[in-house]
Amino acid sequence: MIESTRFGVYGGCFVPETLMAALEELESGFRTIVPGKEFREEIDYYLHEFAGRRTPLTFCRNMSRDLGCRIYLKREDLLHSGAHKLNNALGQALLAKCMGKSRLIAETGAGQHGVATAIAGAALGMRVEVYMGEEDISRQALNVIRMKMLGATVVPVTSGSRTLKDAINEALRDWVANVRDTHYLIGSVVGPHPFPTMVRDFQTVIGKETRSQILAREGRLPDAIVACVGGGSNAIGMFTPFLSDSTALFGAEAGGEGLDGRHGATLCGGRPGVLHGTYSYLLQDAFGQILESHSVSAGLDYPGVGPEHSYLKDSMRVTYRPVTDREAIDSFLYLSKTEGIIPALESAHAVSLARNIAGEMEKDDILIINLSGRGDKDVAHVAAVTGVCV
Amino acid sequence: MTTRIGKAFARRTRPLLIACLVAGDPGYHDSLALLREIDTAGANIIELVMPFSDPVADGPVMQEAIRRALMSGMNTDALFSLIRDFREISETPILILTYANVVMQRGITAFYREAAQAGVDGVALADVPVEEADPFCRAACDAGIDPILFISQTTSEERLLRIVSRGGGFLYLVAALGVTGVRGEIDPATIECIGRVKKVSSFPLVPGFGIGSQEQVRAYSRTGVDGVIIGSAIVNEIHDQVGQPEKMRDAVGRKVRDLVASLG
Numbered sequence: 001m002i003e004s005t006r007f008g009v010y011g012g013c014f015v016p017e018t019l020m021a022a023l024e025e026l027e028s029g030f031r032t033i034v035p036g037k038e039f040r041e042e043i044d045y046y047l048h049e050f051a052g053r054r055t056p057l058t059f060c061r062n063m064s065r066d067l068g069c070r071i072y073l074k075r076e077d078l079l080h081s082g083a084h085k086l087n088n089a090l091g092q093a094l095l096a097k098c099m100g101k102s103r104l105i106a107e108t109g110a111g112q113h114g115v116a117t118a119i120a121g122a123a124l125g126m127r128v129e130v131y132m133g134e135e136d137i138s139r140q141a142l143n144v145i146r147m148k149m150l151g152a153t154v155v156p157v158t159s160g161s162r163t164l165k166d167a168i169n170e171a172l173r174d175w176v177a178n179v180r181d182t183h184y185l186i187g188s189v190v191g192p193h194p195f196p197t198m199v200r201d202f203q204t205v206i207g208k209e210t211r212s213q214i215l216a217r218e219g220r221l222p223d224a225i226v227a228c229v230g231g232g233s234n235a236i237g238m239f240t241p242f243l244s245d246s247t248a249l250f251g252a253e254a255g256g257e258g259l260d261g262r263h264g265a266t267l268c269g270g271r272p273g274v275l276h277g278t279y280s281y282l283l284q285d286a287f288g289q290i291l292e293s294h295s296v297s298a299g300l301d302y303p304g305v306g307p308e309h310s311y312l313k314d315s316m317r318v319t320y321r322p323v324t325d326r327e328a329i330d331s332f333l334y335l336s337k338t339e340g341i342i343p344a345l346e347s348a349h350a351v352s353l354a355r356n357i358a359g360e361m362e363k364d365d366i367l368i369i370n371l372s373g374r375g376d377k378d379v380a381h382v383a384a385v386t387g388v389c390v
Numbered sequence: 391m392t393t394r395i396g397k398a399f400a401r402r403t404r405p406l407l408i409a410c411l412v413a414g415d416p417g418y419h420d421s422l423a424l425l426r427e428i429d430t431a432g433a434n435i436i437e438l439v440m441p442f443s444d445p446v447a448d449g450p451v452m453q454e455a456i457r458r459a460l461m462s463g464m465n466t467d468a469l470f471s472l473i474r475d476f477r478e479i480s481e482t483p484i485l486i487l488t489y490a491n492v493v494m495q496r497g498i499t500a501f502y503r504e505a506a507q508a509g510v511d512g513v514a515l516a517d518v519p520v521e522e523a524d525p526f527c528r529a530a531c532d533a534g535i536d537p538i539l540f541i542s543q544t545t546s547e548e549r550l551l552r553i554v555s556r557g558g559g560f561l562y563l564v565a566a567l568g569v570t571g572v573r574g575e576i577d578p579a580t581i582e583c584i585g586r587v588k589k590v591s592s593f594p595l596v597p598g599f600g601i602g603s604q605e606q607v608r609a610y611s612r613t614g615v616d617g618v619i620i621g622s623a624i625v626n627e628i629h630d631q632v633g634q635p636e637k638m639r640d641a642v643g644r645k646v647r648d649l650v651a652s653l654g
Binding site for chain 2: 005012013016021022160166275290
């Protein structure tokens with residue numbers, strides 16, 4: 001590897017030897033192809049003319065009045081596919097195509113990354129196979145149908161907890177066996193180097209747009225930004241352009257039933273170790289066996305987290321707090337009723353944390369919430385949990 | 391200092407059989423009995439897999455065995471205890487195969503020191519390439535344990551030289567692209583890789599992954615390798631006989647004897 005593989009002590013390249021050549025090839029492609037004029041023009045075309053960037057930064061009058069500060073939503077829910085995942089899927093798929101790969105594989109939890117990869121594969125003419133835990137397939141039926149309609153093959157994963165973690169295991173096994181023609185399109189800022197850096201770079205468009213939008217609108221930077229953190233790609237994409245500023249940054253983790261019960265709050269309730277190729281905070285037992293995570297939102301139901309988040313936690317640049325299932329569902333309904341926007345359950349965690357933080361802010365303070373996805377996929381689940389008949 | 395692994399290769403008159411079991415599969419006492427069985431059946435070196443919950447380098451047979459072992463309560467304490475129990479009756483070299491996090495959570499130095507005290511001779515980590523290997527190799531050498539590193543047909547010349555210079559014991563050749571599990575034929579790219587490695591190193595070279603039949607073992611022993619590692623094919627015999635300890639031991643013993651016989 002030519003570039004640094006670490007964020008402080010976190011990150012690295014903990015993979016079987018068989019994958020090292022593929023990771024070196026990928027790093028080299030990322031370093032040489034992505035900065036080139038041809039690639040930039042092509043990806044800009046897809047992001048703007050195909051995916052619908054740039055996404056709005058919406059001032060929320062009702063919430064601002066209700067919570068007592070100036071609240072904006074970065075509307076990744078309005079991106080084609082319904083979530084920020086497409087920024088990364090298009091970037092990696094285009095890179096893989098430039099590198100001569102013909103097949104894309106991906107893991108998915110909530111199904112949003114699977115859908116985004118299926119869309120990118122269809123648009124760029126590449127075969128797509130998506131690994132998805134059986135548990136998630138039943139929780140996210142709508143996205144499974146979307147992937148199939150987009151021409152992707154959905155491979156059910158029956159090992160382990162049958163969720164995102166096990167889907168990543170299976171995708172890694174597939175990649176080890178098929179490295180020559182296949183690119184593993186990881187959906188978050190997790191995995192071995194260069195994935196955490198590469199996925200961050202493809203998602204940083206969120207933060208760059210937000211920065212110029214808020215400066216144009218308010219003439220100054222925000223006082224605080226909130227994003228949800230599972231693997232952490234929407235949060236890193238939003239935070240990166242603000243890291244050297246004084247803006248307070250907050251990550252909302254999946255608090256599940258609370259930190260005493262089952263949860264997915266890796267940074268708040270875990271400790272560092274190695275999973276899926278990277279050294280980062282993990283949910284694990286005393287012997288280093290990985291624990292099953294839990295969250296009402298499949299997209300946050302992961303016992304690891306991106307290594308850069310571990311670095312940002314230890315350096316105290318970002319504050320991470322858990323949001324319980326119950327609080328997330330409450331904020332899902334709150335945003336729907338207050339602003340007429342149905343958020344993804346993942347993003348509802350960020351809304352919930354923002355509602356808490358707003359209490360500590362002044363009337364003219366600016367608070368931006370990264371609304372990473374829309375909630376259509378979660379409507380049936382929330383209806384069932386809250387006892388609403390559909 | 392030469393470990394028991396180094397001595398075994400130095401003394402060899404034919405390629406060695408490295409036979410693999412998952413520690414605690416299907417339970418602690420069965421596992422100890424199986425270790426004795428493969429030892430008396432003629433395994434030259436024993437590879438003992440310390441289970442990890444997310445074994446990305448392993449195929450379905452090993453995953454299932456790892457699951458059985460974890461369900462039976464296997465953990466790092468029990469692993470060292472199992473090896474101490476085995477050491478009371480045998481001096482056959484043992485290497486542990488596991489994943490980075492199991493070692494890290496024990497504390498890297500502590501893991502290798504405890505392993506050496508229990509009677510372990512080598513440690514291989516399935517998800518630690520040479521780029522990440524330094525702290526593990528240092529602790530291994532301080533404890534008198536061979537740090538065993540992997541190579542594969544996709545390993546470049548430059549990395550091969552780095553691996554040869556840092557590793558100990560033998561070179562673990564991943565003989566098939568993909569996860570563990572028995573396959574039919576020897577990949578021609580692996581044969582080519584054996585030639586490439588033998589040109590730059592006199593270090594013992596041992597293929598593993600995908601080897602299960604006597605025909606494959608015979609074919610490999612003609613390629614000039616110093617041994618073969620048999621994992622899933624042995625562990626699969628356990629899978630078929632869970633709940634019947636005697637049949638399980640017989641089946642595993644028979645498999646190992648057949649494999650030893652085909653090494654000539």
